[in-house]
Amino acid sequence: MKKIRVYVAGASGKMGQEVIRTILKEDDLLLVGASDTRHQGMDVGFVVGAPRVGIDITGPLEIGNLRSSRADVLVDFTNPQSVLKNSKTAIMAGVVPIIGTTGLDEAEIGEIRTLVEKEKTGAFLAPNFSIGAILMMRFARESAKYFPNVDIIEMHHDQKLDAPSGTALKTAEGILEVREPMIQGHPNEYEKIQGARGADIAGIHIHSVRLPGLIAHQEVIFGGLGQALTIRHDAFSRETYMPGVMLSIRKSSELTELVIGLDNFLD
Amino acid sequence: MKKIRVYVAGASGKMGQEVIRTILKEDDLLLVGASDTRHQGMDVGFVVGAPRVGIDITGPLEIGNLRSSRADVLVDFTNPQSVLKNSKTAIMAGVVPIIGTTGLDEAEIGEIRTLVEKEKTGAFLAPNFSIGAILMMRFARESAKYFPNVDIIEMHHDQKLDAPSGTALKTAEGILEVREPMIQGHPNEYEKIQGARGADIAGIHIHSVRLPGLIAHQEVIFGGLGQALTIRHDAFSRETYMPGVMLSIRKSSELTELVIGLDNFLD
Amino acid sequence: MKKIRVYVAGASGKMGQEVIRTILKEDDLLLVGASDTRHQGMDVGFVVGAPRVGIDITGPLEIGNLRSSRADVLVDFTNPQSVLKNSKTAIMAGVVPIIGTTGLDEAEIGEIRTLVEKEKTGAFLAPNFSIGAILMMRFARESAKYFPNVDIIEMHHDQKLDAPSGTALKTAEGILEVREPMIQGHPNEYEKIQGARGADIAGIHIHSVRLPGLIAHQEVIFGGLGQALTIRHDAFSRETYMPGVMLSIRKSSELTELVIGLDNFLD
Amino acid sequence: MKKIRVYVAGASGKMGQEVIRTILKEDDLLLVGASDTRHQGMDVGFVVGAPRVGIDITGPLEIGNLRSSRADVLVDFTNPQSVLKNSKTAIMAGVVPIIGTTGLDEAEIGEIRTLVEKEKTGAFLAPNFSIGAILMMRFARESAKYFPNVDIIEMHHDQKLDAPSGTALKTAEGILEVREPMIQGHPNEYEKIQGARGADIAGIHIHSVRLPGLIAHQEVIFGGLGQALTIRHDAFSRETYMPGVMLSIRKSSELTELVIGLDNFLD
Structure with missing residues (x-):
């Protein structure tokens, strides 16, 4: 089996480290490069608390490094500024960027789409890599066809500033596509x-509970004659995103267009 | 064993019927009379969907009927107007009224207290006869000593007009007795x-969920370092109040003062 | 709008009464007949605790009554013995039977299918009329594609004799269609x-909880990296089946074959 | 305010590190020493991922180090073998050991008790430092007086070998003290x-759910007439034990006897 070659930008960040730890455990994926302004020159295994990997962290992402790595995909969970620049670099190098940020505006997404079409390389962008959360939203949308009455309770740690959460709002939007x-x-x-x-x-x-100790939880409760139907997702740690990131890597390596949303990769 | 003799006012009402059905199943309780303006003259068993009992429903409660029934207690879940009148009648007849209403004001409760002291008869008054709900409030109060951060989610059918529910407000009040x-x-x-x-x-x-199908549910969620402690009560039907009513009957028959709140009868 | 004409067998039974009460509230449905061995000759409204309807309960279902009622469908939640006989009568009368029982064996279902084909009338049969429960099973099946690890907790009142419940077993069977x-x-x-x-x-x-007070509840819990996805259905009363029964009436009136399972009527 | 002086054994272990990180944030506690066979000679701050503290990790616990640290208490979450030896050392040095292990047998606990009495120093031993879990067990015990019917559902990650969990068994034992x-x-x-x-x-x-992603959760569900009362504890991380450990430190520093169980320190 030919392994999928993965380059990780922002390797020293929390998400970057988690992505690398997970890739190292997958048989069909091969880590071929890692960039970050922090820990430059250190072995990436050491940075993520794993044994030596044999790949050093380069500084900021460069097209030369990307090309010589012969990567299939670039996983990028850095900030919106870096993401845009890195994605363009990847597309120019014929590497499919997998972009995990909610911070790009319409114009910036347009720039990526234009470049993708010009270079005939793919790109994948998702605001949410949690398969469980996406299934929850999908099931909520389906349920609303039969149970129009619904409340959403989202529960997060008390350091979260905004309420309701983005996921709760997106869940409501999905429901409103099928319910007046x-x-x-x-x-x-x-x-x-x-x-x-x-x-x-x-x-x-939508009800927003904020308490210390909690992580990220949501319940969508539908009420109908003599019954309730509840769909709940609990995200207990950053690992929650890994199955979605791995799925994206596997599905993106052959992309030739811009795809937005993990939902596209679920049956 | 000497049975406790029970008279029920408002026998044709929903709560009255439920009380009667439950009393008829208890070995240590004896139904000795039932009053209501509806179904006057009908056998009380027939009214509540049970076999013939041999007791006819009298019209409005009268002191003569109460006295001749030699009742120990009068259970009254009628409306505030009737409750006040009926309770006074009971106290004068030497019968302990068990009053289930939230509608009496301070002055009216004062009237009952004065009469109780004068007549040396007891009386029992409770806004809530659900043992489960009272335990929930008690546990919430205890938990708040160790976990000051707390949210309350109460969920009811969508015909309920007010929000938050009275129980949610009472739960919060209890917590605020131990938490700044x-x-x-x-x-x-x-x-x-x-x-x-x-x-x-x-x-x-406090978060108020209103959905068709739901009945009466409440969750009190405490968050602390790395953990959550949740206390939940589900009331599925009017039966939920029966254990509390039966406990009140058993504890009230010997009362010689006015006692307020089911909490007094729990250890 | 032409109303759908509904005949109800077993009108005095608990499910029959609930079905009739619900039909009487629906604008597009018309009750045109009701049979039962109990309450023969009584107005059906009186039997179900509603105002006078103008239809008397006949004795056992007869083809003559069915024909003269010009019913489109026959709703039958009686016992397996009656159901088979009644369904055949209906099909012969050109009325689509809506059959709510789990008690028919393969041979009996075969008999119905043969008769349906011969008479060119439809028939509908479902072991479960709870839309919420069916959505739960459907979502469980979908979730298992992404989260192969799953436990099922079903919770019922303590008078239920068998464990696990039929719904829990069916949920597991559905999951095993997509998961090894x-x-x-x-x-x-x-x-x-x-x-x-x-x-x-x-x-x-599968874990079976049996407790007094509970009604019929089920949770399907999927665990994956750093997360859990839970689908829960609560049935609080017999009303829980009514949306499914009404949907079946609306979808069955034009049937010309035997359809099994409410899932066929959900998108 | 005089700070409580704390020595930590097993400083490099997971619990030891968490205890140290927490102590460093508390105003009324002062870390005065840390022992472990690993990381000997390293600054304890560096070991736990915090800034330099100025205290180096000594090797195995020695009575001389303990004495010269003038510690009030010794926190010890190491293994049963070390715990017994360390506790004796502490008691001989006039330092109150706070022992977090379930691995000591009756004879070993007896040894500690004898030494405590001889040396007139206190000692504290607890199998569980989770305040939330202890409140759950306490509330379960109280609830069983009124609701004798109860099921316990405990849910853990799928690497846990034994079922039911120790906490579930202890919860059942507590309930059986008040319920036949x-x-x-x-x-x-x-x-x-x-x-x-x-x-x-x-x-x-007792029902034991084991799924990847889960951490440590338990629900105690009481069913009664028309209702359910549920007490649930979720432990999301090792931090869950810290409020209990800090409470133990504060309550133990003046002890002059052997106290067993965190319950003694809750009102």
Whole structure:
């Protein structure tokens, strides 16, 4: 079996390290390069707490290093600024970038699309690499066809600043593709204390729990005659993203266009 | 064993019927009378869907009927107006009223207390007869000593008008007896959509879910370093109150003062 | 709009009554007949606790009554013996039977199929009319493609005799259509007390909780790297089946073959 | 305020490191020494991923080091062999050992008790330092007085070998102090597949879920008339033990006897 050759940008970051640790355990994947401004010149195994790998961390990503590595894909979970630059470098080098950021705007995504078409190389971009979370959103969308009444409870650690979470908002958007806006609850219901009924998006109520100790959890609860249907996802650690990243590597290596969203790689 | 003699007011109401059905199954309790303006003259068994009992429903509660029944206690889940009148009648007849309403104001409770002291009869009043809900509130109060960060999620059918529920508010009040007001969540947190963080009571956030199919459910979630402690109560039907009503009957028959709250009868 | 004309067999039974109460609330459905050996000659509204409907309960189902009612469908939740006989009567009368029983064997289903083909009338048969439960099983099957490790917890009232529940077994069967048998848990794991790890079906563990107060609940929990995905269904009352029964009525009235399973009517 | 002086044995172990990181953040605690056979001579801050502390890791614990550190307590989460030796050393040095192991037998605990009495120094021993888990067990014990029917579901990662978990067994034991053995479920219930009803301890059923991704979770579910009361604890990381360890340090520094169990330090 020919192994898929993977280059990792941002190798010293938390996600970069996790990606590398996971790749090293997969039989069909081969780590062929790693870039980061930190730990330059150190063996990547040492940086991620694993045995020596034989690959040193280069400085910032360069097209020469990428080319000589003969990588199939570049995994990039760095910040939006680096991501755009790195992705372009990868595409020019004929390497498919796998981009994990929510920070690119429409214009920047347009730039990537144009370059992909010109260079006839693929690119993959996803705001969320959690397969479990994506299945949750998909099931929520399906359930809403039969159970229009739904509340979303998302629960995170108390250092999270924004509420509701991006995933909760995306879940609601998905539901609203199959369900009309409507008034949920009793038309005459009232709040004795403001906010009790949560955030209201076209009738869907989202409740944001923030507590120390929690990590990232979401419940989507559908209520119907005499029943409830609940879909819950718990993300316990950064590892939660790894099955999605590995799936993306396997599905992206032969891409010849820009694909957005992990959902495309699930049956 | 001497059985406890029970008279039920509002026998034709939903709670009254449930109380009667339950009493008929208990070996140590004896139904000795039942009043209601509906079904007057009908056998009480027939009214509650049970075999013939041999006791007819009288009209409105009268002191003569109560006295001749030699009842030990009067169970009354009717409306606040009737409850006050019925309780006074019971106390005058030397019968301990067991009062299940949240609708009496301070002055009315004062009237009952005064009469109880004068007549040297007991009385029992409770806003909530659900032992499970009372244990939940008790455990929440204990937990808050060690885990000050807490959110409450209460879930009810979508015909409920008010939010948060009375039980959620009482739970928060109990917690605030042992925990100082504080800011929960990150001091810089913000709502992208108003209401996401729920109702805020001295830092405790309450979230009210309303969906068809649901009955009455509450979760109290405490978060601490690396952990969560959750206490949940599900009330699936009116039966949920019966263990508390039966306990009250057994504990009240010898009362000689006004006792308020089922918590007094739990160890 | 032409209303769908519905005849209900077993009208005095618990499911029959619930079906009738629900039909009476639906604008596009018309109750045109009701049979049962009990309450013969009584108005069906009176039997189900609703106002007078103007239809009396006939005795056992007869082809003459069915024909003169000009029913489109016959809803039958009686016992297996009656169901087979009633279904044949319906098919002969050109009425589509909607059959809610798990008690027919292969030979009996074969008889129905043969008759359906001969008479060119449709028939619908489903072991489970709970849309929520069917979605749960469908989502479980989809999830298993990405998360092969799964445990099932089913929770019922303590009067249920068999364990695991039929729904839990069916859920496991569905999962095994997409997932190979495998050893879950650690290969060296051991039970300090027998039964702790539950019932094992090709590696899937099923746990049966039986407690008073519970109704019918099931959780399917998938575990993967750093995450869990949980699908839960709660059936709180007999009403839980009504959306599925109504959907079946609407989808069956034009059937011209035997269809088995509510899943066929969901997108 | 006089700070409590803490010495940590097994400083390089996972629990030892976590304890040190936590102590370094607490204002009223002062780290005064750290022993381990690994990392000898290295600054303890460096070992635990924190800035330089100014304390080097000594080799195996010695009475001279302990004495010269003027420690109030010794925290020891090493293995049973070391724990016994270290505890004796501490007691002889007038330092209160805080012992976190389940591996000592009755005879060994007896040795510690005898030495404590002779030296008039205290000692603290606990099998479980999770305050949340201990509250869960306490609440379960209280609930069983009112709800005798109970099932326990414990859920752990799939590398755990034994089932049921020690915490689940301890929870059942606690419940059995207030509840008589009884048959739960229907007397005629039967298993279609062996093990479905879980492990049976005097009528209490324990169900052990093992899945990758999970950490350590337990639900205790009580069922009663028309209701369920659930107590759940989720341990998401090793940090879960830290509030209990810190509480033990604060409560143990003045001990003059052997105390067993964190429960003694909770109100």
